[in-house]
Amino acid sequence: MYKIMTPGPTQVLEQVRAARSRVCTNPDLDEDFFEFYRETCALISSLLHTKNETLILGGEGILGLESACASLTEPGDKVLVLDNGVFGKGFADFVTLYGGIADVYHADDRQTLDVDALAKFLESSHDYKYATVVHCDTPSGMLNDVSRICPLLKQYGILTVVDSVSAMFGEPMDVDAYQIDLLCGGSQKAVSAPAGLAFVVISEAYKTAMKNRKTPIASFYANLNLFATYYEDQWFPYTMPISDIYGLRAAFDCIAADENMLNRHKIIGESTRETLSESGLKLHQQSGFSNTVTVFDVPQGTDGKRILDEMKEKYNIMLAGSFDELSGKVIRIGHMGANATVSNMIETLGALDAVLRGMGVMLRVPLDVRFLELVKQKSK
Numbered sequence: 001m002y003k004i005m006t007p008g009p010t011q012v013l014e015q016v017r018a019a020r021s022r023v024c025t026n027p028d029l030d031e032d033f034f035e036f037y038r039e040t041c042a043l044i045s046s047l048l049h050t051k052n053e054t055l056i057l058g059g060e061g062i063l064g065l066e067s068a069c070a071s072l073t074e075p076g077d078k079v080l081v082l083d084n085g086v087f088g089k090g091f092a093d094f095v096t097l098y099g100g101i102a103d104v105y106h107a108d109d110r111q112t113l114d115v116d117a118l119a120k121f122l123e124s125s126h127d128y129k130y131a132t133v134v135h136c137d138t139p140s141g142m143l144n145d146v147s148r149i150c151p152l153l154k155q156y157g158i159l160t161v162v163d164s165v166s167a168m169f170g171e172p173m174d175v176d177a178y179q180i181d182l183l184c185g186g187s188q189k190a191v192s193a194p195a196g197l198a199f200v201v202i203s204e205a206y207k208t209a210m211k212n213r214k215t216p217i218a219s220f221y222a223n224l225n226l227f228a229t230y231y232e233d234q235w236f237p238y239t240m241p242i243s244d245i246y247g248l249r250a251a252f253d254c255i256a257a258d259e260n261m262l263n264r265h266k267i268i269g270e271s272t273r274e275t276l277s278e279s280g281l282k283l284h285q286q287s288g289f290s291n292t293v294t295v296f297d298v299p300q301g302t303d304g305k306r307i308l309d310e311m312k313e314k315y316n317i318m319l320a321g322s323f324d325e326l327s328g329k330v331i332r333i334g335h336m337g338a339n340a341t342v343s344n345m346i347e348t349l350g351a352l353d354a355v356l357r358g359m360g361v362m363l364r365v366p367l368d369v370r371f372l373e374l375v376k377q378k379s380k
């Protein structure tokens with residue numbers, strides 16, 4: 001068994017694993033399960049600072065992204081796709097799959113999205129039904145300021161769809177203040193439940209747009225409108241994965257009880273980035289650093305796959321490379337959710353220090369020692 005320090009899936013706490021072994025009922029017929037589901041959804045909404053309705057979907061994080069586009073897009077609809085990363089660009093596929101016209105706004109993939117430049121663009125082009133934006137684009141670790149981007153889009157009446165799967169609970173998220181019409185989350189990132197569930201948080205404006213469609217939603221599994229009266233009718237569109245939802249609830253109970261969660265992510269994120277920079281390693285990005293994941297370039301003269309293999313074989317720790325154009329070029333450390341503890345990071349950085357030095361990389365500071373010093377300074 002490896003210690004997983006990847007940017008999702010993350011480590012799963014024992015309380016969550018235990019909750020998944022609870023005795024099962026028939027979730028289609030047991031009214032107690034409908035109560036439990038609704039209560040869990042309400043807990044998620046409250047942790048995201050909104051009364052907007054949350055729905056837990058029986059499918060991986062991607063199902064939330066696809067449902068968001070499937071339920072809103074009608075043939076010919078124009079959609080603004082904000083792209084400075086792999087997931088950002090990927091939304092264009094969902095939009096076109098459901099007949100929409102994706103207008104991809106390409107931005108520098110090394111920089112957080114420039115909100116002033118977007119404001120300029122919108123002055124002359126704002127005829128969009130909705131826009132998609134990724135909060136943390138995990139393959140590069142790019143953090144976008146959705147607290148400014150979404151209100152700007154809403155000034156033009158553009159509905160906002162945000163993928164915060166790998167940011168929420170490690171980075172601040174306030175659905176109402178940020179004016180997010182549909183927020184996508186997943187079980188396997190900072191929430192720290194196993195992979196398998198998505199959830200979406202839906203505004204009244206999104207629901208209205210969905211109800212006012214002239215054409216039917218071209219999907220069953222990704223049709224969010226089918227949940228409109230699930231509670232009143234005591235009917236789910238498909239059987240809910242009950243054990244997964246028991247586990248998810250336990251994970252959210254842990255988050256609700258953890259008052260220091262955001263601050264811990266901030267201290268760990270900053271200390272990790274400062275340590276790597278001081279050591280001479282190069283952070284992949286120039287701006288837009290997420291406190292959930294740190295991404296650094298594979299040092300010259302070494303090999304990304306060998307670094308990952310040695311971390312696993314010698315130290316039992318799993319880090320991640322990346323994909324698409326970043327494949328083989330960067331290493332990612334996922335310090336989100338249950339991964340984000342000082343002791344996990346000291347163990348990880350100590351091993352990384354040894355692996356890199358073993359490959360001839362001259363680090364200017366001992367990674368684990370320097371990290372702990374910085375954490376102590378910032379915790380004062």
Ligand SMILES: *Cc1c(COP(=O)(O)O)cnc(C)c1O
Nearest residue numbers: 060061062087136138163165166
């Ligand atoms: C992990 C992740 C998802 C969900 O992807 P899966 O393949 O279902 O895990 C969606 N968006 C982002 C930004 C993610 O990091």
